[in-house]
Amino acid sequence: xxxxxxxxxxxxxxxxxxxxxxxxxxxxxxxxxxxxxxxxxxxxxxxxxxxxxxxxxxxxxxxxxxxxxxxxxxxxxxxxxxxxxxxxxxxxxxxxxxxxxxxxxxxxxxxxxxxxxxxxxxxxxxxxxxxxxxxxxxxxxxxxxxxxxxxxxxxxxxxxxxxxxxxxxxxxxxxxxxxxxxxxxxxxxxxxxxxxxxxxxxxxxxxxxxxxxxxxxxxxxxxxxxxxxxxxxxxxxxxxxxxxx
Amino acid sequence: xxxxxxxxxxxxxxxxxxxxxxxxxxxxxxxxxxxxxxxxxxxxxxxxxxxxxxxxxxxxxxxxxxxxxxxxxxxxxxxxxxxxxxxxxxxxxxxxxxxxxxxxxxxxxxxxxxxxxxxxxxxxxxxxxxxxxxxxxxxxxxxxxxxxxxxxxxxxxxxxxxxxxxxxxxxxxxxxxxxxxxxxxxxxxxxxxxxxxxxxxxxxxxxxxxxxxxxxxxxxxxxxxxxxxxxxxxxxx
Numbered sequence: 001x002x003x004x005x006x007x008x009x010x011x012x013x014x015x016x017x018x019x020x021x022x023x024x025x026x027x028x029x030x031x032x033x034x035x036x037x038x039x040x041x042x043x044x045x046x047x048x049x050x051x052x053x054x055x056x057x058x059x060x061x062x063x064x065x066x067x068x069x070x071x072x073x074x075x076x077x078x079x080x081x082x083x084x085x086x087x088x089x090x091x092x093x094x095x096x097x098x099x100x101x102x103x104x105x106x107x108x109x110x111x112x113x114x115x116x117x118x119x120x121x122x123x124x125x126x127x128x129x130x131x132x133x134x135x136x137x138x139x140x141x142x143x144x145x146x147x148x149x150x151x152x153x154x155x156x157x158x159x160x161x162x163x164x165x166x167x168x169x170x171x172x173x174x175x176x177x178x179x180x181x182x183x184x185x186x187x188x189x190x191x192x193x194x195x196x197x198x199x200x201x202x203x204x205x206x207x208x209x210x211x212x213x214x215x216x217x218x219x220x221x222x223x224x225x226x227x228x229x230x231x232x233x234x235x236x237x238x239x240x241x242x243x244x245x
Numbered sequence: 246x247x248x249x250x251x252x253x254x255x256x257x258x259x260x261x262x263x264x265x266x267x268x269x270x271x272x273x274x275x276x277x278x279x280x281x282x283x284x285x286x287x288x289x290x291x292x293x294x295x296x297x298x299x300x301x302x303x304x305x306x307x308x309x310x311x312x313x314x315x316x317x318x319x320x321x322x323x324x325x326x327x328x329x330x331x332x333x334x335x336x337x338x339x340x341x342x343x344x345x346x347x348x349x350x351x352x353x354x355x356x357x358x359x360x361x362x363x364x365x366x367x368x369x370x371x372x373x374x375x376x377x378x379x380x381x382x383x384x385x386x387x388x389x390x391x392x393x394x395x396x397x398x399x400x401x402x403x404x405x406x407x408x409x410x411x412x413x414x415x416x417x418x419x420x421x422x423x424x425x426x427x428x429x430x431x432x433x434x435x436x437x438x439x440x441x442x443x444x445x446x447x448x449x450x451x452x453x454x455x456x457x458x459x460x461x462x463x464x465x466x467x468x469x470x471x472x473x474x475x476x477x478x479x480x481x482x
Contacts, residue, residue: 014316017272021315021322030322033329045421053291061296116292116432118416120320122284123294124432204417238321244417245328 031240038242042172045244050178050203053114059125062117062185064193067156067165070213075155083197088137088181092151092218095142102197105183108132113178119207120239129201131182135175138219143171147219150174151226152200155213167211168223168231168241169202178203181214206243208234252386254474256348262341263469269334270446272326275314277443279323282307287440291431300437331411338404354388355397361390379460381479399449403442410439 020026070076078086083102090098112130138150154165173179180201183190190196195212202209209232223229228236235241255263285307286299293299310316314326345351360366370390373379380389388396412418413425413435429435457465461477468474 013271014275014311014314017275017314017326018316021319021326027322027325030325030329033325033332036332037328041415041417041421045417048420050416050420051423051426057291059292059294059297063294063296116416118414118432119284119294120324122280122436123286123288124292125294126292204420206416234321238319238325240321240324245415 034240034242037245041244050115053126057126062125062127065119068193070156072155072157086197089216090141092220093144093147094219098141105132111180115203117207128186129180129182130184131180134179134181143219146221149220149223151218151220152211152214153216154211155215165233167209173202204244209243250476252474252476253472254468255472258344260469262337265337269330272330274447276323276326278308279313280327283320287437288433290433293433355393357390357393377459381477385477403446406442407439410435
């Protein structure tokens with residue numbers, strides 16, 4: 001009887017868990033852990049740097065994930081022209097909006113770092129990134145005092161017509177010295193599969209934060225008015241905005 | 246016939262924290278398998294992804310759906326369950342340790358005595374367990390050495406390893422404590438150790454439940470709910 005009882009109890013518990021997984025209010029309770037993680041990590045981690053590796057540690061093949069080549073006509077036109085016509089637009093809550101070409105970005109002081117890329121699925125790859133610290137571009141654009149987040153818009157349209165891939169980070173990550181607008185991987189121009197011409201590297205967070213195919217950067221005060229309102233493509237689909245774990 | 250001796254087996258704190266922990270452990274194990282299934286390969290070292298050689302691959306799609314939370318493939322919801330109950334588990338276990346150290350539970354009931362860890366004593370206890378002969382009388386009032394070793398192993402060895410390897414998988418936490426990467430030999434090694442240690446906890450739970458059933462489920466479960474435990478009468482008492 002006890003065995004049958006505990007089996008029935010187990011079944012009820014698990015059936016209950018699955019029903020709870022679909023309940024929006026229970027989801028909100030579970031999601032409260034994200035704030036705890038975010039605050040705890042901001043407190044403990046602060047501005048410390050992600051570990052940097054040596055060329056001996058590089059992954060033989062740096063795996064590409066998600067979109068391997070955006071399908072939009074605009075992106076393919078830019079790619080066909082070797083990104084000559086591409087400009088990174090920097091706007092929103094800034095005093096000096098910018099439109100930077102790839103050559104202009106390459107002329108800015110660069111940083112090279114060998115870091116580990118961690119996918120939310122569980123795997124990791126180590127690559128060498130070269131790019132401009134996002135903080136120096138933002139300093140040029142001069143953030144308005146009410147700016148709290150940096151939103152990065154991608155040319156990647158995972159599902160046609162849904163507004164495309166975007167990501168957002170707070171100012172602590174935006175001005176972190178290892179946060180780059182990267183244009184090189186392993187010493188070569190960024191391959192299309194890894195986000196050509198420019199991608200974000202925000203080293204202390206998971207892979208889905210590292211938006212590829214960047215087109216536009218915007219400084220904003222709030223995230224709830226953009227797309228699904230959760231601050232990113234995967235965030236709008238249930239993933240954590242703070243992806244430090 | 247003498248009336249059976251009834252003792253207060255577990256303190257109120259132990260009982261409450263045991264059941265909260267039981268719930269948390271089940272939920273983190275099953276949501277952990279959900280997360281594992283997103284990439285059902287294990288690697289060793291700092292990196293590891295599909296182009297690299299895996300140490301171990303489990304099934305084509307990992308664990309079956311009945312073992313995961315939620316029961317369907319849903320990584321984001323699995324992560325929500327995992328981290329919520331991981332936090333609760335950490336708080337609950339920390340409270341358990343604090344209470345148990347202060348009350349003397351750890352020293353008095355959990356840590357094996359010097360005479361108990363003598364190889365002959367342990368071998369004798371294993372032999373008794375294999376014959377399904379459980380302690381009676383006075384000997385049944387405290388944990389036997391195999392119980393003590395397995396509880397101490399889970400609480401003081403597996404639990405800290407699981408917490409530390411879990412944190413090593415966090416790119417944020419790695420920046421604060423890069424020595425964790427050195428200690429475990431990389432994020433992918435840490436993931437493999439996290440998984441192996443979790444499987445050992447699952448094995449512990451399985452054996453624990455079997456022992457409860459064999460030792461007299463009614464008496465054992467009641468002692469963990471109400472605290473009352475009927476001492477099995479024996480010639481030793």
